[in-house]
Amino acid sequence: MPDPSDAVGRPLARVGRRGKHLLLDFGGDGDEGAEAHLTFVVHLMQGGRLVPDEKLSRKPRFGIARWRFADSPALLLTEAGTERKAGVWVIAGDPDGQIPLAKLGPDADMVTEARFAEVLGEKNQRVHGFLRDQHGVAGIGRMLANEICHRARLSPFAMTAKLTDDQVAALYASMGHAIDDALTNERTLDAMSKSADRPGAVHRRSGEVCPVCGDTVRAVEYRSYEVDYCPTCQTDGKVLADNTTSKFLK
């Protein structure tokens, strides 16, 4: 990995995004090739935030990394909480194809429907896992995976290679709408929301009423996340086996 101080003296040429990663591209003066670029790849995870920092205190609260500029406020990466999972990579040249971006699928908000159908069929796996694991499509997290399956009226455990053309089309359209709605909400806020505050129909709403049909939202719980769904909307009324108890039933 290049030394972060190699960026000293370079302008921040562009801020981009790939999947869940933010890209701070410290290019040169514009005429050089891709190899001249130095990119800081930032993954915020749950608790990370990238915020302007005018105070420049020596030990900023929750601070992980800071970029200072000659003519504008510094950018400070903070991570509240105890998870300590946010990360920064420094990459020389084109970051696409390099760790941590190497195995990402196409961006969920950019992929065409035809390409989406192709990647869905490449490996037979649960739809919820496909949406979340970043290799099929990149950028979707636990909440959107739950909301997209609900909008598409698809079981989160439906298998990707067995979907009908209509189901693929519904999944693709639902993905676009769920992303649009989430961004529309986020853009009304002054600061990035916490995931628990984001509006949704099923995510983390188990036991509550489905806003579409009135059934009770259910959850299948895993150690670090849960799959939330509405039986009437998504599984023909069937309650999916709870992951922890089904092990004992086998």
Ligand SMILES: [Zn+2]
């Ligand atoms: Zn429902």
